Amino acid sequence: MGSSGNLGTMSGFFGPRDDHSEPWFRIGRLEVNTVLLVVLVAVISGLAWVAVPTLPSHLLFTPGLVADGEAWRIFTWPFANDLGLGTVITLALFWWFGTDLERLIGRTRMLWLLLGMWASFTAAYTVVALIAGSGFGLYGLGSMEFLLLLLWIAEYPRRPFFFNIPAWVIGAILVAVQVFGLLASRDIAGLLSLIFSFVLVAIVARAVGLLGEYAWIPGRVVRGRPVNARAPRVPRSSARQASRHASDRERLDALLDQINAGGLNSLSESERRELLKLRDRLRRQ
Numbered sequence: 001m002g003s004s005g006n007l008g009t010m011s012g013f014f015g016p017r018d019d020h021s022e023p024w025f026r027i028g029r030l031e032v033n034t035v036l037l038v039v040l041v042a043v044i045s046g047l048a049w050v051a052v053p054t055l056p057s058h059l060l061f062t063p064g065l066v067a068d069g070e071a072w073r074i075f076t077w078p079f080a081n082d083l084g085l086g087t088v089i090t091l092a093l094f095w096w097f098g099t100d101l102e103r104l105i106g107r108t109r110m111l112w113l114l115l116g117m118w119a120s121f122t123a124a125y126t127v128v129a130l131i132a133g134s135g136f137g138l139y140g141l142g143s144m145e146f147l148l149l150l151l152w153i154a155e156y157p158r159r160p161f162f163f164n165i166p167a168w169v170i171g172a173i174l175v176a177v178q179v180f181g182l183l184a185s186r187d188i189a190g191l192l193s194l195i196f197s198f199v200l201v202a203i204v205a206r207a208v209g210l211l212g213e214y215a216w217i218p219g220r221v222v223r224g225r226p227v228n229a230r231a232p233r234v235p236r237s238s239a240r241q242a243s244r245h246a247s248d249r250e251r252l253d254a255l256l257d258q259i260n261a262g263g264l265n266s267l268s269e270s271e272r273r274e275l276l277k278l279r280d281r282l283r284r285q
Helices: 002-007 034-051 055-059 063-067 073-079 085-105 107-132 142-155 167-184 188-207 236-262 269-284
Strands: 025-027 030-032
Touching: 030 034, 034 055, 034 073, 034 085, 034 107, 055 073, 063 073, 063 107, 073 107, 085 107, 085 142, 107 142, 107 188, 142 167, 142 188, 167 188, 236 269
Parallel strands: none
Antiparallel strands: 025 030
């Protein structure tokens, strides 16, 4: 049915895009936002690996090598990627869930989130390595993708996931598998670094506008755009249009919440038509 095909772009994981999630630039018709830019750089590093197979070993991070003067490794470890199946899956998940979060907080805050995640992992692994004397290292986007997925689950814990299982259940399983795997291999240093990274990334995420429902996480959460002390006067016609835009978005959010809770079939035919009209109207505004 035609309407269900159009609804596919509106339902599922992705929500409506806000004004502050505009791309940094465009390559033809491809809109390059923060997450896609990181993925493209990772793909380029993977292609470079084909030409220089030893490249990832020169990009990964270990405190010992940095102490020997190879300081660039602090910044290059997220891009120590090959082009194996695992890397492709990692990049796909990084783009999928990262894009949804970027739609929520905007491109600039997403940039700060990713930079904060990089700094959190680097700091956590450095501290634990110095204390435990471990020789493990950081490489690729796998660690960041894992915590990005957990942030998405923490933001939308009740959204249906695979087989309509709530997202928080999937998150609990993933964390348990990771923790038990580290315990089974007696990798205490890896476990400590993972916990330390969890804490730091949670603080960073709250600072950029995520995890607002978790009051026990330190820091002040701020959503939306910064508000200027003096707002410019808005013409009455523009104010009416903005009010209608906000009302349409609230109704659209309500319908999307209904889809997330009960699936597309939970909408009546009139609600499906309304969803399409709201989508088209918001696109024109």
